[in-house]
Amino acid sequence: MPTILSTAGPVSSAPTLYFSDHFRVSPDVLEAYGAFDISVVSDLPLFIDPFLLFNSDKPEYQALHDGIVAYLRFLKRKAGPELDPGLLAAWYRFKEVKQNWLGFTMFGNDGAGLGKKFARSLNDSLGNILANLGEETVTRGTHLEKLVLVSRGVGRDSISDFTTNLIKDYLLDYTQAFARQHLDPSRCADFAVTRAAFDYTTETWATRHYWLPKLRDDFVLLTPADLLTRDDTWISHPDMIRRFAALPAAVEDPALRAQINNYLGTLLGKNPSLQERDAAAERVIRAFPHLIDLYIKLKEDTGDEAVASSSTRTRDTHTALVAQVKRLIDDLDDKTDFYRRPWTTYDECLERVLLFKHYIEHQDGYLLLNRDGQPPMKETDVGLFFGLTWCRTEFDVNREANNGRGPVDFKVSYGAGDKSLIEFKLATNSGLKRNLQNQVAIYQAANRTRTSVKAIVCYTAADQARAAKTLKDLKIANDPSVVVIDARSDNKPSASKA
Secondary structure, rough: OOOOOOOOOOOOOOOOOOOHHHOOOOHHHHHOOOOOEEEEEOOEEOEHHHHHHOOOOOOHHHHHHEEEEHHHHHHHHHHOOOOOHHHHHHOOOOOHHHHHEEEOOOOOOOOOOOOOHHHHHHHHOOOOOOOOOOOOHHHOOOEEEEEEEOOOOOOHHHHHHHHHHHHHHHHHHHHHHHHHHHHHHHHHHEEEEEEEEEEOOOOEEEHHHHEEEEEEOEOOOOOOOEEOOOOOOOOOOHHHOOOOOOOHHOOOHHHHHHHHHHHHHHOOOOOOOOOHHHHHHHHHHHHHHHHHHHHHHHHHHHHHHHHHHHHHHHHHHHHHHHHHHHHHHHHHHHHHHOOOOOOOOHHHHHHHHHHEEEEEEHHHOHHHHOOOOOOOOHHHHHHHHHHHHHHOOOOOOOOOOOOOOOOOEEEEOOOOEEEEEEEEOOOOOOOOOHHHHHHHHHHHHHHHOOEEEEEEEOOOOOHHHHHHHHHHOOOOOOOOEEEEEOOOOOOOOOOOOO
């Protein structure tokens, strides 16, 4: 796995976590240009939503969506069970565009990309669920996201990766224009970018040259903030299931509507659980795919909400994982020894978690995790938030890949013989007790390390009570490697007012 930062010797220079830091450009300049200030250390959990292209008033975005539809039409003409495997790979399979530093990867930017499963799902769908591509009668347009509504294992990351690859030339030009206007030439270089644009004459992906920001031996891509969203795309499978109750009533044909309701009735017993209702909805949608088009039409009709929703989510991500991380790093540097105490990996892990705990509990740091009027940070975000602060160290800090036993938040190592783990959990996690009892021990065996630190974040008094009971039940209440972090907002005065 990629390392957050591996250094030799003293670590005293300021960290360059974000594009604006590394390329010495004002964040205000990036914001005025419309670009998101990405991290150049770790992917941030944002995704390109193709619906934002479809629903945009900007002609260039509409043209990009038209280009995606044109490529899907090309694939539809070529689709079929006998398609040569080489062409399937050339036309359907794409590497992740890792240079935009967006997606699921934590502490690095190497994602899996679009492999055989996605290629086969899309090829098969062009003969059934996407068979009316470009000839829709219910919806106003064509939507690639339709694939995620019926194909298991094809999620928002696949749709975002596919969309990013198909608008790659636009993103390259967008970044090149910014680089030429705002960046020092010494921080840029000419790059020959493979699979930059599709040539319909030769039916091949072409290589093109661009003047781009240089990060080590690779380039960096900027992405317009108004194309990004957090969590799910506007058209998504979970949202369709949540809205299922409204779909049968939208069927205009009374005979078809009666058949749908009758089939649904045969699947549901008395007082069905939410899980049983969701399972029944899945089966009804598969039996009556017309409901998918009605769902997409519903999302088209409320498309303006997609812009507002994605804007809010993207802004919140910037606040939490860019602006607040910068503030946190400055505070940790000024007020603690967070960046200045070398240890063994276990000492380093424990001390940094304890310093993080102290900052959260005693120096207004809780306001960064548990903001008034907004949902508190999710478990994965807390880990990413903490990891981004750990940007200056002599140790290698990794987000481990799944070893078959599940991923661990951090593995910290110094050479081959000194390794330790850190795992972050929310007290609300339903599997907290099981996790503490089994998970880290399994991770330690998988990663050949004997030491670990477990951090539990509490947002309420109930969280604290639950965590205390769990630790007592497991007889680890006094274990120094288990650190409970009080991130409550209702039990501490602001440090600025104390």
